[in-house]
Amino acid sequence: xxxxTLLTSAALALALATTAFAQDEEITAGFIYxxxxxxxxxxxxHDQARQKMEAHFDGKVKTIYQxxxxxxxxxxxxxxxxxxxxxxxxxxxxxGYMDPTIAVAQKFPDVKFEHATxxxxxxxxxxxxxxxxxxxxxxxxxxxKMTKTNKIxxxxxxxxxxxxxxxxxxxxxxxxxxxxxEFSVIWLYTWFDPAKEADAAxxxxxxxxxxxxxxxxxxxxQAAAQExxxxxxxxxASDMAEYAPMPRVSSIIDDWAPYYIARVQAVLDxxxxxxxxxxxxxxxxxxxxxxxxxxxxxxKAEALALxxxxxxxxxxxxxxxxxxxxxxxxxAEGEVADDGTLAGMDFYVEGLTAEIPN
Numbered sequence: 001x002x003x004x005t006l007l008t009s010a011a012l013a014l015a016l017a018t019t020a021f022a023q024d025e026e027i028t029a030g031f032i033y034x035x036x037x038x039x040x041x042x043x044x045x046h047d048q049a050r051q052k053m054e055a056h057f058d059g060k061v062k063t064i065y066q067x068x069x070x071x072x073x074x075x076x077x078x079x080x081x082x083x084x085x086x087x088x089x090x091x092x093x094x095x096g097y098m099d100p101t102i103a104v105a106q107k108f109p110d111v112k113f114e115h116a117t118x119x120x121x122x123x124x125x126x127x128x129x130x131x132x133x134x135x136x137x138x139x140x141x142x143x144x145k146m147t148k149t150n151k152i153x154x155x156x157x158x159x160x161x162x163x164x165x166x167x168x169x170x171x172x173x174x175x176x177x178x179x180x181x182e183f184s185v186i187w188l189y190t191w192f193d194p195a196k197e198a199d200a201a202x203x204x205x206x207x208x209x210x211x212x213x214x215x216x217x218x219x220x221x222q223a224a225a226q227e228x229x230x231x232x233x234x235x236x237a238s239d240m241a242e243y244a245p246m247p248r249v250s251s252i253i254d255d256w257a258p259y260y261i262a263r264v265q266a267v268l269d270x271x272x273x274x275x276x277x278x279x280x281x282x283x284x285x286x287x288x289x290x291x292x293x294x295x296x297x298x299x300k301a302e303a304l305a306l307x308x309x310x311x312x313x314x315x316x317x318x319x320x321x322x323x324x325x326x327x328x329x330x331x332a333e334g335e336v337a338d339d340g341t342l343a344g345m346d347f348y349v350e351g352l353t354a355e356i357p358n
Contacts, residue, residue: 071096131280135252144174153204251289
């Protein structure tokens, strides 16, 4: 063995030893939450995933979190503080954390950042989201079939493409099975405010809606519908099964645990790279909660068939012919919306009468 071979072997042994040492070290994963883990919806599911991820690594990973962080300058301060405490990877779990995440990432190039539902990336910033609109399609189908008043209410949070996509998808699929259906949308300009969410649900119900969908994080609309009686709802982000079999007849469930495990494993392995992930029912990131017996058997079978078609890719929730709200052509017969248009969606489809707030 010559000198060069000896040096190469020594360097390889040192590299392997260094890698093994790094993998044996505990790393810290931090989470920034828009609401409390007990909200029963969005933050609850992120926190459940955090706990599952920590348990999966059995002592190799420590997790920390901060809850109720506003989408404001407070977010940048909270993310900065988390980085200063030694977090190796930080998950910022709301759309409004996008710019604060990018700003803090520039100051901490050795920390990995993962931003949920945003679109801005950097060398040390990844983005991830779920195709919630696939779940909205299933909900819309059930809603259109089950409404007796033909009035469906929708509690919307913040007017960003994610929420607009959901409204459009639910409406398209309700309208397909019930041409007489009408949607009323109430915008709350917040993700989590149980009092406002309950008031919105009551207002929609008083206006004749016997189905209420929501893109807000608490169970307050479920409780309001339960009080009213003869109204059906759908769990948002989490199963909200405590309100089953009525008013909650099904749900969209966000399952973040596999993603969190994979991304933390990449940090441990030294293979983490900036990526963009947008998965749906097929990948398991979007789940459909149990459809209860309050839903007629034939409607349940149709909904499950739609779920399977979405999961397999046989069907896309935005398939033409579709027009925009102003009557202009959007998708021709059989044409499928591209991800770029969906990611930036800022328009309603034809038939929706409400306006999108600025």
